[in-house]
Structure formats: C-alpha cells, structure tokens
Amino acid sequence: MGVTTMKLHRTILNGLAVTAAATILVGGPAAAQDDKRLDALQAQIAKLQKELAALRGDVSKSKEEIRKANERAAIAKAAPPNQPIVKMSSSNRPEICSADGRNCIALTSRLHLDVGGYDYRPNSPFTNPQNLFGGPIARRAQIGVIGKFLDDWEYSLVFEGGGSGGASSVIVDTAYLAYNGFKPFKIWGGYFGVPYTLDESTSSNNITFMERAAPQQVAIGIGGGTRSAFGVTTGGKQWWAGAFLTGPAYGVTSGQPQAAVTGRAVFLPVLTENASLLVGGSAQYLFQPPAGDVLRLRDRIELRIDGNRILDTGNIANVDSATVLSAEIAGTLGSFHFQGEYFDFSVDRYAGSELSFNGGYIQAGYILTGEKRSYSSGSGSYGGVTPAHPFDWKSRNWGAWEVAARYSVIDLDDDAGAVFGGRQENITVGVNWYVNRNIRFLLNYIHGKVDKRTGGGVDVGAKYDAVGLRTQVAF
Numbered sequence: 087m088g089v090t091t092m093k094l095h096r097t098i099l100n101g102l103a104v105t106a107a108a109t110i111l112v113g114g115p116a117a118a119q120d121d122k123r124l125d126a127l128q129a130q131i132a133k134l135q136k137e138l139a140a141l142r143g144d145v146s147k148s149k150e151e152i153r154k155a156n157e158r159a160a161i162a163k164a165a166p167p168n169q170p171i172v173k174m175s176s177s178n179r180p181e182i183c184s185a186d187g188r189n190c191i192a193l194t195s196r197l198h199l200d201v202g203g204y205d206y207r208p209n210s211p212f213t214n215p216q217n218l219f220g221g222p223i224a225r226r227a228q229i230g231v232i233g234k235f236l237d238d239w240e241y242s243l244v245f246e247g248g249g250s251g252g253a254s255s256v257i258v259d260t261a262y263l264a265y266n267g268f269k270p271f272k273i274w275g276g277y278f279g280v281p282y283t284l285d286e287s288t289s290s291n292n293i294t295f296m297e298r299a300a301p302q303q304v305a306i307g308i309g310g311g312t313r314s315a316f317g318v319t320t321g322g323k324q325w326w327a328g329a330f331l332t333g334p335a336y337g338v339t340s341g342q343p344q345a346a347v348t349g350r351a352v353f354l355p356v357l358t359e360n361a362s363l364l365v366g367g368s369a370q371y372l373f374q375p376p377a378g379d380v381l382r383l384r385d386r387i388e389l390r391i392d393g394n395r396i397l398d399t400g401n402i403a404n405v406d407s408a409t410v411l412s413a414e415i416a417g418t419l420g421s422f423h424f425q426g427e428y429f430d431f432s433v434d435r436y437a438g439s440e441l442s443f444n445g446g447y448i449q450a451g452y453i454l455t456g457e458k459r460s461y462s463s464g465s466g467s468y469g470g471v472t473p474a475h476p477f478d479w480k481s482r483n484w485g486a487w488e489v490a491a492r493y494s495v496i497d498l499d500d501d502a503g504a505v506f507g508g509r510q511e512n513i514t515v516g517v518n519w520y521v522n523r524n525i526r527f528l529l530n531y532i533h534g535k536v537d538k539r540t541g542g543g544v545d546v547g548a549k550y551d552a553v554g555l556r557t558q559v560a561f
Contacts (some may be wrong), residue, residue, distance in 0.1 A: 109546040141414055144529050158254040168170070178524055179561045191233035194244065194293055195561060198226040202530075204552030209547045214541075218392040218550070224248035225390060226290065226555070240268035242278070258323075258336050259312060275316045277336050280327050282310040284349040284414040284427055284467055291560045292470035294423075294451050294490045295516050298399065300385045301429050301445025305384065305410050309346025309372045317348075326466030327351040334376075345374035352414070352466045362461050363417040364425075364468075372408040381405040381433060383443065383498055388512050388532055389552045394550055399498050399507035404436040416468065423459045423468065424450040429496075440507055445496030454487045457520075458538050463507045476522035486520035499538075508538030508547065528556040 137365035171183045181192035203220030228367030262276025281287040285302045297303075309332050317330030329349040338344075352366030375381050384398035407434045411420075416425035426448035433441040455475075459468045473486035490513045498507025512534035519527045531553050538547040 088359075097164045114431055126476065128469075157313065175561075176523075177561050188237045189233075189235055190259070192233055193229075194232050194242075195229040195559075196226055197224070197228075197557075197559045198290070199223075199557045200225045200250070200296065200554055202389060204389075204392065204551060205541040207549045209545045209549070212421040212544050213396070213538075213548050214547045215394040216427060218387075218394060218552075220268065220391055223391050225296075227400045227557075229351050230260065238265055240266065242382065243374065244250060251276045251305070268494070271318055271320045273318050273389075274330070277312065277314050279312045280306075280310045280315050280317075280330050280331070280332055280348055281465060282306060282350050283412060284352075284364075284366070284416060284425060286310060287350070287467040289470070292468070294488075294518070295388070295492060295514055296448060296528050296554050296556050297386075297388045297390055298496040299427075299447035299449070299492065300388055300510055300512065301447060301494060302427060303371065303385045304383050304397075304445065304496060304498070305412065305429050305431070307368050307385070308381070308410060309410055311349055321463055321466060323463055324354040324357050325352065325516060326463065328466075342374065343376045344372070344376045346372040350466070354461065356417070357461060360458075361417070361419050364415065364461070364466075366466070367412045368410075368412045368414070370408075370410040375408070379403065379405045379436070380470065381408060383507060385496075386513060387510070387534055387536075387550060387552065388494065389530070389554045391554065392540050397496065397498060397508045399505050402433060402435070402505060404438060406434045406436050408433045418459055418461075418468070421453040421456055421458055422450070423452075424448070427466070439500075439502045439504055441500045441502075443496070443498050443500065443507070445494070447492060447494035449492035451488055451490030451516075454489065455485075471518075471520045471526075472523050473520045481507060485522060488516075488518040490516045490518070492516075503541075506541060508536045510534065510536045524559060526558045528554075528558065530551075530554045 093557070121256065129249040129495050145316065168410060169185055169188070171185060173181055173183065174193065175181055179192050179194060182192055198332070199222065201222040204218040207219040208216055225248055227248035228244050228246050230242065232242040235238045242260045242262050243258040245256055247256045257275060260278050262274055262278045264272055264274045266272040270313045279286060279386045283302050283305060285293065285298045287304050312335035313335040315330045316461070319326070319328035319367065321327060328352065332346045332348060334344045348368065348370045350366065350368040352364055354362055354364050356363040372381070381402045382399060385396045386392070410429055412427055412429045414425070414427045428446035429444060431443035435441070453471060455473070457471050457474055459471060469487050471488060475483040475485070477483060477485040493512070497509040499505065499509055512532055514530055514532045516528060516530045521527070523529045531551070533551050535549040539545055
C-alpha cells in the first residue's frame with residue numbers, strides 16, 4: 087500500500103470520527119435518553135479508532151521497508167565493482183568468474199573405477215605372460231583446475247593418481263597454456279593429450295568403450311598421446327585442423343629426448359541436426375627416436391586392468407625415423423553412430439630393412455532411448471551422451487541406454503620377417519548406462535586372440551575372453 091493512499095485513508099477515518107462526535111453533541115437530550123443509541127455510536131468510534139491504528143501501523147511498516155531497501159541499495163552501490171561471480175557450468179562444474187566474465191577458474195575432476203577379469207588361454211608354455219589377473223583398479227583418478235585470463239588465455243593443471251599396471255604415484259596429467267586471440271587459430275603449449283587421430287581427439291569421458299582400440303593406441307604411443315607438445319589448431323563449423331611438435335612424456339628427463347610432429351584434418355560434407363558425416367586423416371613423423379635409437383610398439387588387449395602386453399615387438403634397434411599415415415570416417419544418423427580408422431606404420435632403420443605394420447578398427451553404436459551424439463567443432467570429434475531424462479527413481483526416469491560393438495585388428499609382424507610382434511584381433515560388445523550428465527556405467531565383453539610366433543616358429547600366442555565394468559564420475 088502506497089504512502090499517499092495511507093494518508094487518504096487516515097483523513098477519511100478522522101473525518102468519520104469527528105462526524106460521529108458531532109452527532110452525539112447535537113443529539114443533546116435525545117441522545118442522553120437513548121442509551122442504546124449511545125452505546126452503538128461508542129462502539130462505532132472504537133472500531134474506527136482500531137482501524138486507524140492499524141493503518142498507522144501499516145504506514146510505519148512501509149516506511150521501515152523503504153528504509154531497509156535504501157540501505158541495501160547503498161551497500162550495493164558501495165560494493166567493489168569486481169565482485170566475483172560463483173556459478174555452475176552446464177556440466178555441473180563449480181566455477182568462479184570476475185564480474186565481467188573475462189577471468190575464470192573452475193574445478194574439474196574425473197574418476198574411472200574399473201573392475202573385471204580374464205579367461206586367458208596361452209597357446210603354449212612359452213607364451214609370455216602365462217596369465218592375466220583381474221580385479222579393481224582406478225583407471226583414472228584426476229583432479230585439477232581449468233580457467234582463462236582476459237578471455238584469450240586458457241590454462242589447465244590436472245593431477246593423475248590412477249593408472250594401469252600398478253601405478254603408485256601422483257603425476258601431472260595436464261599442464262598447458264593456450265592462446266586463442268588470433269581467431270580462428272588457437273596456440274597450445276605444455277603437457278596435454280595431443281589431438282592426433284579421431285579416437286584420441288574424443289575425451290576419455292565420451293569414448294564409447296572402456297578403452298580405445300589397440301591400433302590407435304599403438305599409433306599414439308610413437309609420438310602422440312599425453313606428452314609435452316607445442317602446436318596450433320583451427321577450425322570452423324564443418325572443418326577442423328591441427329599440427330603439433332611433440333616431445334617426451336611427463337617425467338622423462340634423461341637420455342635423448344623423443345621428438346615428432348603430428349597433423350590431423352577433418353571435413354564434414356554433411357552436418358544437420360539429424361545426420362552427419364566426417365572424413366579426415368592424420369599423419370605422424372618421428373624424427374628423433376628415444377634414447378639409443380630404440381622404438382617399441384605394443385599394447386594390451388583393450389582392457390587395462392592387467393598391465394601385461396602380449397602384442398609386443400620388443401625393442402627395435404637402429405631406428406632412424408618412423409611414419410604413421412591414417413584415414414578416418416565417422417557419422418551419425420539419428421541415434422545411430424559409427425566411426426573407423428586405418429593406420430599404416432613404416433619404420434626406417436640405419437641398418438636392416440624398412441619395417442611395415444598396419445591396423446584399424448570399425449565400431450558402431452545405437453542409443454536406445456533416442457538421444458544423439460553431436461559433433462564438436464572445437465575438437466573435430468563427437469561428444470558424449472546427455473540423457474534427456476536423467477535417472478530418478480521417484481519419477482521413474484531411467485537415464486540413457488546405449489549398445490555398441492567394435493572390431494579391431496593390428497598386425498605387428500613385419501612382412502620381411504624381421505620383427506614378430508604378433509597379430510591381435512578383438513571383438514568388443516558394450517552396454518552403456520548414462521545415469522545423468524556426470525555419471526555413467528560401461529559394461530564391456532571382449533573376445534580376442536593374438537597370433538604370434540618366434541623367429542624359430544614357436545607358438546607364443548594366446549586366446550582370451552574378458553569382461554570389464556567401469557563406474558565413471560566426471561565434471
């Protein structure tokens with residue numbers, strides 16, 4: 087109620103009170119003779135006085151509210167102009183930003199807890215290893231900060247406490263500084279996952295299976311993966327490209343430093359709300375092998391609970407350089423998605439013949455609940471699945487469900503018979519449950535084999551089946 091209205095009501099009530107009093111005086115002797123009429127008038131006056139007191143209280147209350155509002159406005163006016171803003175990102179990541187939004191720091195974390203086991207069957211007593219052991223591991227246990235300065239500068243510092251094969255110390259997983267002021271270019275420097283190959287450009291939080299395919303892992307082990315690097319990326323709505331000079335991984339400080347260059351480019355001839363098609367390729371050239379000019383190509387069986395590797399070339403000596411060329415294709419149609427990559431390896435040596443290897447994979451998935459995987463123009467890859475209806479028992483919402491399958495093969499036996507690394511084939515099927523934007527569960531079954539012989543023809547291969555379950559929390 088406004089103050090002017092209050093004053094009007096008070097005037098009316100005062101007038102009524104005066105009128106009533108005058109009526110009593112004018113009535114004189116008649117009023118004195120009529121006790122009932124006098125009592126009624128006195129009751130009316132008492133009622134009017136109560137209403138007047140109530141209105142006066144409302145006016146006082148209104149004045150107090152106005153005073154407090156003016157006080158709050160004065161405090162806000164006197165507050166510093168750069169008062170920080172605390173907010174949550176769309177992925178539920180807590181973030182603190184300056185008032186103008188140009189400077190931010192956010193907490194980030196990912197936890198991948200794996201458990202699984204193997205039915206491992208070596209082909210002979212000479213197979214190494216003779217057994218693989220299951221159990222639980224913290225595949226990834228990361229926590230750190232990411233942020234920006236003055237819009238154009240980005241940074242990240244993330245520590246890793248998990249890992250496969252008995253890792254027991256905390257290391258720096260990511261530590262980089264990037265500048266994006268020369269749009270559409272972005273300049274990177276530090277330690278980070280080099281965006282080389284389609285599968286590696288996809289975040290480990292968003293990959294379809296628990297592990298990336300073995301041929302891709304062998305390729306990035308030469309000069310990609312997470313390591314020291316400097317380079318540039320650029321892109322638009324339907325294209326992306328990047329090139330990097332890479333060095334040794336974090337913690338490697340002795341011996342001859344490893345050095346390589348990587349490049350990747352993709353183009354999307356189709357990109358609509360319901361469909362997309364990506365084609366591209368990558369190249370890698372290792373021009374300075376690790377200490378002693380030694381190169382080793384190897385990988386696990388696409389489940390990293392046990393750290394042992396059957397697929398393994400051993401140390402390849404006298405390496406001058408190595409080249410990897412690859413092609414990639416991927417796409418989506420509604421809730422269906424697929425991708426594949428092919429890799430051709432070439433190793434040049436000072437002494438001995440040139441070595442050649444190859445491998446590739448193809449995979450596909452379907453989201454049963456209707457969600458879609460969207461293309462990310464910032465990485466030239468596809469993102470994860472965000473449930474349209476996050477799991478909520480009370481509302482009977484069940485999140486998002488996905489089924490997927492993959493076939494991968496890699497041959498590390500040189501055609502000339504100089505290296506016997508083995509030929510590995512894996513068929514993987516998976517079921518993924520996306521509880522909400524931050525939590526998902528992945529169940530993988532792997533059926534595979536490694537065909538491998540020594541130079542003397544002894545069978546040292548193996549067959550196996552494996553099951554793994556991942557619990558993932560990330561923001």
